Amino acid sequence: MQEPKPIELALPRVRESLRSEVVWGSRVVAVGGGAPVVVQSMTNTDTEQAVETALQVKELALAGSEMVRITVNTPEAAKAVPYIREQLDRMGIDVPLIGDFHFNGHRLLTEFPDCAQALSKYRINPGNVGKGDKHDRQFGQMIEAAVRWNKAIRIGVNWGSLDQELLASMMDENSRRAVPWDAKPVMYEALIASAIGSAKLAESMGMPARQIALSCKVSGVRDLIAVYRELGRRCNYPLHLGLTEAGMGTKGTVASSTALGVLLQEGIGDTIRVSLTPAPGESRTQEVVIASEILQSLGLRTFVPSVTACPGCGRTTSTTFQELTQQIDDFLRAQMPVWRVRYPGVEHLKVAVMGCIVNGPGESKHADIGISLPGTGEAPAAPVFIDGEKRMTLRGENIATDFQKVVEDYIAQRFTAAPSAAISA
Ligand code: SF4
Numbered sequence: 422m423q424e425p426k427p428i429e430l431a432l433p434r435v436r437e438s439l440r441s442e443v444v445w446g447s448r449v450v451a452v453g454g455g456a457p458v459v460v461q462s463m464t465n466t467d468t469e470q471a472v473e474t475a476l477q478v479k480e481l482a483l484a485g486s487e488m489v490r491i492t493v494n495t496p497e498a499a500k501a502v503p504y505i506r507e508q509l510d511r512m513g514i515d516v517p518l519i520g521d522f523h524f525n526g527h528r529l530l531t532e533f534p535d536c537a538q539a540l541s542k543y544r545i546n547p548g549n550v551g552k553g554d555k556h557d558r559q560f561g562q563m564i565e566a567a568v569r570w571n572k573a574i575r576i577g578v579n580w581g582s583l584d585q586e587l588l589a590s591m592m593d594e595n596s597r598r599a600v601p602w603d604a605k606p607v608m609y610e611a612l613i614a615s616a617i618g619s620a621k622l623a624e625s626m627g628m629p630a631r632q633i634a635l636s637c638k639v640s641g642v643r644d645l646i647a648v649y650r651e652l653g654r655r656c657n658y659p660l661h662l663g664l665t666e667a668g669m670g671t672k673g674t675v676a677s678s679t680a681l682g683v684l685l686q687e688g689i690g691d692t693i694r695v696s697l698t699p700a701p702g703e704s705r706t707q708e709v710v711i712a713s714e715i716l717q718s719l720g721l722r723t724f725v726p727s728v729t730a731c732p733g734c735g736r737t738t739s740t741t742f743q744e745l746t747q748q749i750d751d752f753l754r755a756q757m758p759v760w761r762v763r764y765p766g767v768e769h770l771k772v773a774v775m776g777c778i779v780n781g782p783g784e785s786k787h788a789d790i791g792i793s794l795p796g797t798g799e800a801p802a803a804p805v806f807i808d809g810e811k812r813m814t815l816r817g818e819n820i821a822t823d824f825q826k827v828v829e830d831y832i833a834q835r836f837t838a839a840p841s842a843a844i845s846a
Contacts, residue, residue: 433721434688438659439631441691443488443573445541448515450487452573452634453659453691458721460712461661461694462486463521465705468498468505475508477705482516483758484706485713485724488692490519490544493526499533506539517541519575523549523582527562537566542573547619548582557622564626575634575661576619580608580644584615609648612637617656633658634692638665642680653689662690669698674711681715710754726753726770729788736796737776745794745821746774752825764836772828773806782806790831792824807831 440454452459462481466474468491478489493499506518520540522529527550530537537543543563551559567574578584588611595607616635624630635658637648645664653660664680667673677695684690693715697708716722730746737743749772760767773788775781777796785791785806792815794803803815805827815823 431686433686433719436653436688438657438691439633441573441632441634441659443517443519443542445515445517446510448517450517452661454631456691458685458690458716459487459692460485460709460716460722461488461490461519461692462705462709462712463490463694463696464492465699468492469495469501471501471504472508474501475505475512478505478509478516478518479512479514480704480706481709482514484709485757486516486706486709488517488519488542490521490694493520493522493529493536493540496529496533499529499536502533502536503539519544522546522563526550527559530566531562534570537570537572540572542575543567544575544577545619546577546579546582547615548578548584552586560619560622561626564623564628567623567632568627573632573634574623574628575636576616576623577636577661578612578616578619578638579665580612580637580639581665583608583611587611587615587618605644609644609651612639612648613652613655616652617658620656620658630658634661635659636661636663638663638696640664640666642676645680646683649684649689650687653687659691660689661692661694663694663696665696667696667698669700673697677711678715682719685715685719685721723768725757725768726772728753729771729773729775729784729791731776731780731784733776736779736798737794738797741820742774742776742794745792745824748821749774749825749828753828760832760836763838764832767832767836770832770836782811786810789835790828792820794820 438453440456441452443450443452450459464474464477466477468474474491481489493502518540519542521544523546526545545563547560550556591607591611595601616637620633620635623633635652637652639645639648649662662681662684664677667677681690681693693712695708695712697711699705699707713724717724728746728750733742771788773785773791775784775791775793778793778799781793782804785793786809789808791806792803795801801816803820804811805813805815
């Protein structure tokens with residue numbers, strides 16, 4: 422009889438790419454070339470308001486954003502950029518800043534050299550750097566600034582602002598085919614041609630290939646998958662991945678996670694951004710949390726301790742179980758800016774919060790530390806498992822606070838404190 426083979430692990434594929442480096446001071450963020458996938462985000466403050474923008478950048482960086490993009494749309498915004506950088510440096514936040522340029526980037530980067538130097542990377546949208554003979558000249562001015570100040574760039578194509586001349590010429594070409602293609606594949610080709618063509622043009626102007634990242638953002642999940650699969654096949658530039666205009670809340674989260682999950686599993690994507698529209702009053706950091714969770718759930722990165730929780734069912738009729746899960750999750754996240762420095766490796770911790778005896782003890786034993794709460798009709802006692810062994814039983818009103826303390830003690834004991842931790846929360 423033939424020996425059964427073990428089931429293959431679902432490991433993500435690997436796409437070979439160049440390695441781009443985005444630098445500020447001694448902070449080097451590697452993108453591509455086998456580096457871990459980088460989380461980035463973008464502010465939604467008015468860049469002219471330097472203090473407000475610096476504070477939001479800080480908030481995003483502390484939430485885990487490893488690069489932060491800010492819009493640079495006016496001379497006043499360009500003037501504010503060096504002040505934003507200065508404020509961040511004073512606060513000890515060395516996250517690299519990316520300038521987002523459209524329409525007038527060639528002028529801003531030329532006329533405001535302090536802005537050009539304070540940024541670590543420029544995002545250039547080839548669809549709106551000018552039309553006709555102005556296009557190459559203005560594009561060239563931005564490349565000149567990147568070369569001069571030794572900055573990385575992203576050629577960021579977006580189908581909402583695709584180069585209309587290029588699209589029109591590709592549509593014409595298509596109409597001359599014996600059997601013309603549908604409009605969608607022509608659009609896909611135009612997006613990819615705009616990105617790769619602009620990267621080649623930048624190289625011909627002196628930009629090192631290894632400092633160029635590409636993106637081709639669209640808002641449909643299947644469109645994004647189709648475009649990036651092909652883009653990934655046709656070039657070896659590192660790829661910035663994101664679903665543009667993903668939307669709000671659940672819709673935006675699910676659409677981004679679905680699209681990015683499929684592509685990342687195929688090895689496509691070296692840095693990601695989740696373009697979520699925040700609900701009024703909602704923190705901008707939510708997009709960073711989601712991007713980090715996508716990478717963590719695929720096993721590509723580990724940012725925060727994971728909390729395994731059952732969904733609850735008819736056996737969990739009180740709200741204690743939901744409250745404890747929420748409380749532990751919030752507590753672990755809130756501590757991370759400090760713990761990340763104080764307890765190296767703490768992000769690998771696995772906590773389980775389970776609703777009853779059915780799967781509670783089993784799942785808790787698989788975690789580093791787990792609690793199995795009493796379901797409806799069970800004795801009001803919650804066994805706690807540490808490293809697979811039942812160590813204690815919590816009872817009474819304060820189970821949540823007591824469990825939080827048990828988790829804290831476990832972390833302090835297991836993860837050796839770094840000697841002189843420079844903590845900037
Ligand atoms: S562990 Fe218990 S409470 Fe949780 S889903 Fe399973 S049966 Fe329901």
